Ligand SMILES: [Zn+2]
């Protein structure tokens with residue numbers, strides 16, 4: 694076992710041990726898990742809109758602190774992949790999906806870099822997803838625009854958890870942001886994506 698791999702296991706176990714296991718199952722519920730302080734108006738907006746748009750009950754869970762073990766000191770960012778592991782542990786078996794929301798900057802390893810700042814992260818067919826408002830503030834004109842951007846981001850990550858990869862259609866919600874802020878112009882899933890997932 695390499696030293697790096699051993700460190701990864703230790704770090705992951707520290708993150709997972711900070712959250713207690715769930716007791717009962719609510720498979721047809723999407724849970725929103727605020728990580729740290731998140732605006733209550735935004736949480737309510739996401740809850741209402743996701744319920745209407747996807748026909749699934751949404752529950753906002755009590756806020757949890759961001760796990761210190763996921764913090765990347767050098768960049769002041771949280772490891773999004775470790776946050777997914779944390780969220781999975783908190784929600785596993787209890788909710789269909791568990792979406793973490795944070796105002797902190799989050800990063801993952803991609804594009805040949807070990808720390809690549811992202812707006813959100815989710816794995817295909819997995820329960821957890823995480824979104825961050827840190828990179829969503831660019832040229833904001835109103836609170837409504839901010840909330841709309843966060844909703845688009847949340848639906849994009851939910852799309853991944855329902856099995857959708859990035860879409861080549863330039864107007865689809867599942868298009869790749871390619872490191873840019875493209876949340877103002879993509880408001881719906883294209884026909885091809887809609888045909889693949891009954892939840893859309
Ligand atoms: Zn994506």
Ligand SMILES: [Zn+2]
Nearest residue numbers: 860865883886
């Ligand atoms: Zn599409």
